[in-house]
Amino acid sequence: MTRMTGRARTAAASLAATITMSVMVLGAGVTQADAVERVRLAEDVTVAPGITYQAFSVAASHGKVTGHVITADLSDSRVSVGMLTPGKVAARAKLSQLVSAQGAVAGVNADFFNIDETQHPGVQATGSAVGPAIDNGVALKSAVPNGQRFGPGLAPGTSTRDVIGVDYKNRAHIDSLSVDGSIKGHRDKELGLDGFNQYAIPVGGIGAFTSQWGDVSRKRATCGTDTVRAGACSTDVYEVTVRNNRVVSGSDTIGAGAVDADSVVLVGREAGAAELRSLEIGEHIRVDEDLESAGGNRLKFAVGGAPVLRDGKPLAGLDNKAVATRTGAAFGDDGRTLYLLVLDGTAESGAGLTIAELAGVFQSVGADNGVNLDGGGSSTLVTRDEVTGKPVVRNHPTGGAERPVPEGIGLFSRA
Structure with missing residues (x-):
């Protein structure tokens, strides 16, 4: 031994x-x-x-x-x-x-x-x-x-x-x-990031999904509320794909499939969806996601x-x-x-x-x-x-x- x-x-x-x-x-x-x-x-x-x-x-x-x-x-x-x-x-x-x-x-x-x-x-x-x-x-x-x-x-x-x-x-x-992240654009535009690679986003929030997430659908992230897991899925949602720090697409439908290594998918609900809709195709933004102890x-x-x-x-x-x-x-x-x-x-x-x-x-x-x-x-x-x-x-x-x-x-x- x-x-x-x-x-x-x-x-x-x-x-x-x-x-x-x-x-x-x-x-x-x-x-x-x-x-x-x-x-x-x-x-x-x-x-x-x-x-x-x-x-x-x-x-x-x-x-x-x-x-x-x-x-x-x-x-x-x-x-x-x-x-x-x-x-x-x-x-x-x-x-x-x-x-x-x-x-x-x-x-x-x-x-x-x-x-x-x-x-x-x-x-x-x-x-x-x-x-x-x-x-x-x-x-x-x-x-x-x-x-x-x-x-x-x-x-x-x-x-x-x-x-x-x-x-x-x-x-x-x-x-x-806790989440320590942000979404920064030109002209000093900055949006808050409320989570990343998690199956539920806070009501009114924005979550980021990276290549570490996998290919599972991201729709679950917009379901339930902060206090009720079984709550209905939000009908006010928006998804943006950022590739090489530029907005390349936006959609009212939350998607699935693997996220490329050079990309980040942003998913918003309610107020967060409205903020994502303000981003323009081709706009330069930087997404930072981290955790604070x-x-x-x-x-x-x-x-x-x-x-x-x-x-x-x-x-x-x-x-x-x-x-x-x-x-x-x-x-x-x-x-x-x-x-x-x-x-x-x-x-x-x-x-x-x-x-x-x-x-x-x-x-x-x-x-x-x-x-x-x-x-x-x-x-x-x-x-x-x-x-x-x-x-x-x-x-x-x-x-x-x-x-x-x-x-x-x-x-x-x-x-």
Whole structure:
């Protein structure tokens, strides 16, 4: 077995030695007396230097739950974190395929995503994630409005802009990323940019779609409202194509198809549509899209996630009733130890964790900050087999098979 170094060795030794641990689940209506649960951890397995895997079980409110956790020592220079992606924002693939294709040694699925459009007949589901994303320092997308989010409710004070990320010093953070972009023309004309490569544009706003989006229809971006995902699609829309910084076309119909590398497609609704109609064919404009960190962090990697644990304390207002198969990511030791956690699929038995209980499990493994990620049929944890080197799905996904996902959190090793 490969020798471990640094904080991952300390964390793994602590987990293995302390077979039963107290989980403080501090959701609304749960007292400290009845919040003490028992976590049992199996022997740790070294996936790569600084990265270990363990199975665990916990007696939760609705029965025994089994799960899986990966611990990564980010102070180990051989360990890095990156996005697992099919190559386009509006595309999906199985996590095991992403791990294999990108040479990761482990990974879990990440953010909630636009999985269906039953409320908007005839509108194509984009398959794209809810929150912001940064891959190797490049901003891929921004967040949809809170009301357009797929997934359980958010804790008070949190939003779809929240992310878990890692900076260029290999330290993990929970942060919030907002759109930092503009549409600038000659004669000092400037329009606001309200998002990019996202499946829902704010009412009255303008969104940009780049070659990173993919070939999926952009019409979904004009459906619903900032507070009601199932709201009707807007009838006041306009789309402009900009190629090599010049307006080349405009249309009242929102299109589909891949966006060329030298082009940007601008989609507006209501007031945003009116602003785009003011642009003239041949007009020179520059579209800039980026993300701004509320915490002032320079993130190399980030995916959207709903915060449940901050500075060692579960957030107020976490749901403590609805149970589900969960995926989560958390960190401790001042951002130097990362934990990726996934439960076995339990749709048939009804067991699972509440979001408040998830925060408690994070505390039990040593984390002081953590986020809830997409669960249910999306929950998947993959590690590289220590003998064959091939990716192995460690949990038992709901339904018995992997669900294609738009993104994942990958662990990489230079060992």
